[in-house]
Amino acid sequence: MPVADYTTYCRMLDRARAGQFAYPAVNVTSLTTANAVLRGLAESRSDGIIQVSTGGGAFASGTAVKDMALGAISIAEHVHRAAERYPIHVALHTDHCQADKLDAFVIPLVEETERRRAAGRPNLFNGHMFDGSALPLKDNLDIAARLRERFSASDLVLEVEVGVVGGEEDGVHASAAAKLYTTPEDTLAVAQRLNAIPGPPYLLAATFGNVHGVYKPGHVTLKPSILKDCQQAVVKAFGPAARFSFVFHGGSGSDLRDIREALDYGVVKMNVDTDMQYAFTRAVAAHCFTHYDGVLRVDGEIGDKKAYDPRAYLARAEQAMADRVKRAATELRSAGMALG
Numbered sequence: 001m002p003v004a005d006y007t008t009y010c011r012m013l014d015r016a017r018a019g020q021f022a023y024p025a026v027n028v029t030s031l032t033t034a035n036a037v038l039r040g041l042a043e044s045r046s047d048g049i050i051q052v053s054t055g056g057g058a059f060a061s062g063t064a065v066k067d068m069a070l071g072a073i074s075i076a077e078h079v080h081r082a083a084e085r086y087p088i089h090v091a092l093h094t095d096h097c098q099a100d101k102l103d104a105f106v107i108p109l110v111e112e113t114e115r116r117r118a119a120g121r122p123n124l125f126n127g128h129m130f131d132g133s134a135l136p137l138k139d140n141l142d143i144a145a146r147l148r149e150r151f152s153a154s155d156l157v158l159e160v161e162v163g164v165v166g167g168e169e170d171g172v173h174a175s176a177a178a179k180l181y182t183t184p185e186d187t188l189a190v191a192q193r194l195n196a197i198p199g200p201p202y203l204l205a206a207t208f209g210n211v212h213g214v215y216k217p218g219h220v221t222l223k224p225s226i227l228k229d230c231q232q233a234v235v236k237a238f239g240p241a242a243r244f245s246f247v248f249h250g251g252s253g254s255d256l257r258d259i260r261e262a263l264d265y266g267v268v269k270m271n272v273d274t275d276m277q278y279a280f281t282r283a284v285a286a287h288c289f290t291h292y293d294g295v296l297r298v299d300g301e302i303g304d305k306k307a308y309d310p311r312a313y314l315a316r317a318e319q320a321m322a323d324r325v326k327r328a329a330t331e332l333r334s335a336g337m338a339l340g
């Protein structure tokens with residue numbers, strides 16, 4: 001299927017809200033990882049979301065170029081072409097972008113979509129995240145409101161965050177004093193500000209103790225009930241139509257029970273990065289350890305071209321990551337739910 005257009009993406013989000021399931025939103029950094037997501041989604045008959053972070057975009061542009069927008073455009077162009085060969089719908093998103101990176105990442109990507117629309121072509125991305133969670137709430141929402149106005153003109157979905165997801169992603173660490181639990185008051189301020197601007201649905205990453213990365217059991221206390229409290233508060237203040245569409249960040253390594261509870265409270269998108277990275281690298285490591293005298297030229301030997309051809313281990317890595325995507329789709333109840 002072609003990458004979801006605006007109407008299709010809205011249908012996807014509506015279905016997830018109504019059916020209490022969520023889409024895996026998987027970070028990719030290369031053609032191989034993007035293909036892994038498409039394959040995993042197709043094999044589980046799940047629609048889903050492919051996303052690119054600032055660091056992923058910089059990597060994809062080439063380690064000598066390091067242009068985060070350029071790499072994100074390259075990946076998105078590939079997905080637009082390749083997705084047509086798979087029987088499911090994907091949407092394209094960008095991940096965390098702090099205020100100081102907007103001009104180097106989100107804005108050039110929005111401009112690219114604006115150029116494409118002017119030429120009668122589909123949007124490049126379906127949505128972009130602005131992460132102003134490190135700013136005072138008012139400053140966060142001032143920027144979010146400006147972005148929402150611009151996004152609305154091009155049918156782009158805005159994702160915002162209040163509260164801070166712990167841990168580390170792309171080298172950005174949340175401080176120990178970070179606010180790991182969003183309050184209903186914070187989310188009411190979001191609704192008040194963003195609902196006043198007509199436009200596409202927006203997505204809200206509210207934090208309930210989630211962290212980026214994977215930690216040993218006991219390190220993290222998730223409180224999905226915070227999401228329920230936020231929904232009750234917003235419905236009381238603004239009516240049932242104002243219910244939030246939540247994003248679960250730092251989904252890797254979470255307990256299935258916590259994931260399912262979060263789905264019940266309106267999570268429609270769960271970001272999974274770390275578990276995908278591990279699945280991919282695990283397969284590469286297995287190949288290299290099993291064929292160490294093939295991938296290496298040991299003791300004057302010549303190695304084995306079939307073992308050190310990068311396709312040998314990248315194909316295994318693609319399959320392993322696709323399998324991890326399938327597990328995510330099952331956990332998020334999106335498996336078997338693909339739009340016809």
Ligand SMILES: [Zn+2]
Pocket residue numbers: 096165169212249250271
């Ligand atoms: Zn995140």
